[in-house]
Amino acid sequence: MSAAYKRILLKLSGEALMGDDAYGINEEVVSRIVSEVAEITRLGVQVGVVIGGGNIFRGMKGAASGMDRATADYMGMLATVMNAMALADAMRRMDLEARVQSALRIDQVVEPYIRGRAIRHLEEGRVVIFAAGTGNPFFTTDTAAALRGAEIGAQIVLKATKVDGVYTADPKKDPLAQRYHRISFDEAIGRNLQVLDSTAFALCRDQKLPINVFSIFKPGALKRVVMGEDEGTLVHS
Ligand SMILES: Nc1ncnc2c1ncn2[C@@H]1O[C@H](COP(=O)(O)OP(=O)(O)O)[C@@H](O)[C@H]1O
Numbered sequence: 117m118s119a120a121y122k123r124i125l126l127k128l129s130g131e132a133l134m135g136d137d138a139y140g141i142n143e144e145v146v147s148r149i150v151s152e153v154a155e156i157t158r159l160g161v162q163v164g165v166v167i168g169g170g171n172i173f174r175g176m177k178g179a180a181s182g183m184d185r186a187t188a189d190y191m192g193m194l195a196t197v198m199n200a201m202a203l204a205d206a207m208r209r210m211d212l213e214a215r216v217q218s219a220l221r222i223d224q225v226v227e228p229y230i231r232g233r234a235i236r237h238l239e240e241g242r243v244v245i246f247a248a249g250t251g252n253p254f255f256t257t258d259t260a261a262a263l264r265g266a267e268i269g270a271q272i273v274l275k276a277t278k279v280d281g282v283y284t285a286d287p288k289k290d291p292l293a294q295r296y297h298r299i300s301f302d303e304a305i306g307r308n309l310q311v312l313d314s315t316a317f318a319l320c321r322d323q324k325l326p327i328n329v330f331s332i333f334k335p336g337a338l339k340r341v342v343m344g345e346d347e348g349t350l351v352h353s
């Protein structure tokens with residue numbers, strides 16, 4: 117059986133990279149993710165990755181403690197660059213070719229984001245890790261995933277997160293919450309389901325770019341999604 121998608125945009129939660137650690141990057145979690153990404157590239161799937169930064173710095177938290185919001189957000193974006201570099205390094209150690217492109221220019225460290233070049237890397241079978249979110253404060257890496265997904269012509273955005281799908285309510289707060297197998301954009305937005313922020317949702321809806329939300333902790337889930345199997349929640353037009 118072949119993969120259901122030729123090109124995907126995978127959003128990896130920064131916070132989930134901590135595993136059971138208090139902060140930072142958990143080696144075990146990262147190497148499992150890398151081997152799963154390697155497996156789907158061997159199926160011929162082209163993979164773009166947007167990585168979060170919540171394990172290192174969250175803009176809202178900085179702002180809440182009195183820091184200027186935009187400054188805090190730039191710090192959050194820099195945190196995603198560190199995660200991207202760690203992820204790319206883990207990929208290279210496992211013989212998976214990867215490139216990091218940053219939405220903020222730090223040319224001595226990583227390539228700048230250049231859409232055409234990113235697409236070329238993908239066509240060559242390299243994983244492209246998009247760092248620094250959208251490059252703008254007041255946005256999130258979910259929105260960056262929607263944006264880069266649309267730009268590279270991905271067929272789907274895969275959100276690998278702490279929960280195993282979209283629920284009727286936040287499952288961490290409501291034990292009776294039920295998981296959707298599928299839900300339309302309009303319904304998800306109408307019900308104000310918080311698993312993706314509204315900007316990211318709106319962009320994907322307008323671009324008719326479906327989103328599959330699944331657990332980053334569940335081994336084999338990424339491949340199941342890529343094979344078009346019922347895993348997590350599919351948000352569709
Ligand atoms: N309706 C919902 N369905 C699933 N998760 C929800 C819902 N509402 C809120 N959440 C919360 O959203 C969180 C995942 O979103 P987010 O904080 O954006 O994670 P990430 O670290 O992947 O960016 C989950 O941990 C969950 O507690």
Ligand SMILES: O=c1ccn([C@@H]2O[C@H](COP(=O)(O)OP(=O)(O)O)[C@@H](O)[C@H]2O)c(=O)[nH]1
Nearest residue numbers: 130131168169170175189192249250256257
């Ligand atoms: O386009 C972007 C993407 C990210 N961020 C900042 O970077 C932080 C880390 O990203 P995010 O919280 O989305 O990461 P995750 O939830 O995946 O850990 C955010 O809190 C924001 O402060 C930003 O300002 N603009």
